[in-house]
Amino acid sequence: MTLRVAVDWGTTTLRLWTLAPDGAAMIHRRSGRGMGKLSPSEFETAFLDLAGDLVAAAGSADVLICGMAGARSGWREAPYLPVPCAPGTAGAVRAETRDPRLSVHILPGLSQAEPADVMRGEETQIAGFLAARTVFDGVLCLPGTHTKWVRVRGGKVEHFRTVMTGELYALLSGASVLRLSMAENDPWRPDAFDRALHHSLSAPQDLTSALFSLRADSLLAELPGGTARSALSGLLIGHELAAMRPLWSANPIAIIGDPALSERYRAALAQAGCAAEMFDGSDMVLQGLRAAFAKMKET
Amino acid sequence: MTLRVAVDWGTTTLRLWTLAPDGAAMIHRRSGRGMGKLSPSEFETAFLDLAGDLVAAAGSADVLICGMAGARSGWREAPYLPVPCAPGTAGAVRAETRDPRLSVHILPGLSQAEPADVMRGEETQIAGFLAARTVFDGVLCLPGTHTKWVRVRGGKVEHFRTVMTGELYALLSGASVLRLSMAENDPWRPDAFDRALHHSLSAPQDLTSALFSLRADSLLAELPGGTARSALSGLLIGHELAAMRPLWSANPIAIIGDPALSERYRAALAQAGCAAEMFDGSDMVLQGLRAAFAKMKET
Structure with a gap:
């Protein structure tokens, strides 16, 4: 049966989880091979170095990635989705792989024209929050290297600031x-x-x-x-x-x-x-x- | 005749001028051996490497230094003079030398208790400005790595901010x-x-x-x-x-x-x-x- 692998691929860290058919997280692994250390052709190898044994055991894998792996200098660019929009799967791109056992999709980040702003990765945390709180009408603060402040209403990101x-x-x-x-x-x-x-x-x-x-x-x-x-x-x-x-x-x-x-x-x-x-x-x-x-x- | 050497010894740069008896600047030299690269015992050597030939020709030298050479980890600490005060020679300290031909004094920086603030080197620029403009009543802005804003009145520094x-x-x-x-x-x-x-x-x-x-x-x-x-x-x-x-x-x-x-x-x-x-x-x-x-x- 095809393995499902959820991946959060940031600038400094690569983290993945395998998901059971019911969506429960099974195996969690991480490595320091973040997007900042990889050229586009190296992402597939970095993924297989971390999860190759799991792919081999399953025979094939659906891989879904959020974060900086979708940046212009990442695995494959997933162009930003302009706000207002609902973060989710719209705009996901397929990354070609040399290994035929892999089917890889990368989720896009969000962009805002005025004031100019972008996010990559946080939109998926927001989607996770909204999955269980569909009627949330308020503000999300996502602290980090670049802290995001996000106005959310009706399941959509209306605007945000970094x-x-x-x-x-x-x-x-x-x-x-x-x-x-x-x-x-x-x-x-x-x-x-x-x-x-x-x-x-x-x-x-x-x-x-x-x-x-x-x-x-x-x-x-x-x-x-x-x-x-x-x-x-x-x-x-x-x-x-x-x-x-x-x-x-x-x-x-x-x-x-x-x-x-x-x-x-x-x-x-x-x-x-x-x-x-x-x-x-x-x-x-x-x-x-x-x-x-x-x-x-x-x- | 004793040589007079004026020295501005900052964190990154050492600059000196020899002064004629009438105060005119004669020779100007600089080196990259700033205070940040020297331990206390190395200052005398750094000075002589830059000006030793001039000292030898004159036979002896009076050396007057401003800047970070007077910091705690400099040549010798010249404790800060608290404001309000007139920047000048008050608080100058003598630095001992191994070379008996040298007589070295270091001018102190200024400090302020509330809000806490310090300067080293800029006070001598201020003294230079005030030497020709004794009645200045206003504000000096000294832009740089750490820009100083200085309220001056009656020949004194009243307060300042970095x-x-x-x-x-x-x-x-x-x-x-x-x-x-x-x-x-x-x-x-x-x-x-x-x-x-x-x-x-x-x-x-x-x-x-x-x-x-x-x-x-x-x-x-x-x-x-x-x-x-x-x-x-x-x-x-x-x-x-x-x-x-x-x-x-x-x-x-x-x-x-x-x-x-x-x-x-x-x-x-x-x-x-x-x-x-x-x-x-x-x-x-x-x-x-x-x-x-x-x-x-x-x-």
Whole structure:
């Protein structure tokens, strides 16, 4: 019987699940061979290196992929679907394979013309969320390297914004002058996070000047490294929340992502007076891929 | 006769001038052996490698240094002078040397307790500016990796702010996902800079979301690399001007720095309705060191 493999292929990580006929996830595997490390001709090999034994045992495989594997420099480009639209299987493209046992489809990301924005991978988490919550009318926050804020209504993504908070945190704490003030072994300080969040939320124009104060504080007052890291996170998330206020202040909100990072956003929103539900990002992408498998079978 | 050597010793660059008895700059030399590449015991050698022949010819040398050579991990720490204060020779420390022909003094930087802030090197440019403009009552903007905005009155620095605009520009254009959209060979676009500046000035909370739009625009509409770089600069400088508005909107303003970068700030301030004079940063640091030599001779 044909094996069904659900794949979330991001820039840095490749994750897959085999699905039982009823949609239950059976085997989960991951590798570090993300899209960023592969040329187009290498994707098929990377997939077979991770799942070849499973394909051989089954004889053939239907493979459904979301994420950066569908980018222009990925396995095969799956052109963005413009919003407003329902994320699902529309726009899926077939990737040719050398191995005749494989049938591979890649789901498209979403695009927005004004303001210009794109996503790849998150749309499948959103589809997974909506599969069980078809009447959700609100905002989804998907924190990560590039955090997505998504207005959803009637099963469709209406519009969305990407904020580079995660990438800025990594660059500033790892490669800027602030790295000298960010000892990793010093613990997280919720009070420093809260103070910085409050500052940035109420004076978002201060972001790039408040950043340097962290360095000065560590030179003048020996600010502990954990305090500096917590404050950096608070400044960046506070700035993000200030920009996204029209979205979260007027709508029900759910956070989808890595549990630890989601908790940081939940706490930030709570401080701003907004209650949010949390959902695990891996669960949601799996459910999105499962729903897409079910839909493609129908058609 | 004892040689007088004025030195601006920054993180990345070491620059020196010999001064004639009347204070005129005679010989100018520079090397890439900035403070960032040296341990404390290596400064004397780095100095003599660059100026040893001049010291030998003169027989002895008085050396006056400003900049990061006075940091904790520099040649010898010159503790910060807290503002408000007049930048000059107060707080200068003597650095011991192995070579008895050298008499070396290092000028201190300035610090501010609230909001926490520090500078090292810029205070000497400010002293140079004030040497010829003792009654200046206004704001100095010193653009660079860490741009300084300095309120000056009665010959003193009253308070100041550091904004990490230059470092953020370098990180975002060189190491973030935006680097993929920033072709270096495509020309600067003043219209893109102006539009981004206007956006960021009027909606400074949008910085970290507007950044990703540059990437999306290049994916969706093949935004030229020069447009993306110009817009990135406009977004960051606009954000900076929004935060510093209380300073520049109410006071005369002068820009001290590298001429090309200063011109970018001048144009940005002009777009915001503010006229600024420009002064060359190298000239100002040399005049500051010259004034400090004259003052130390008096005492």
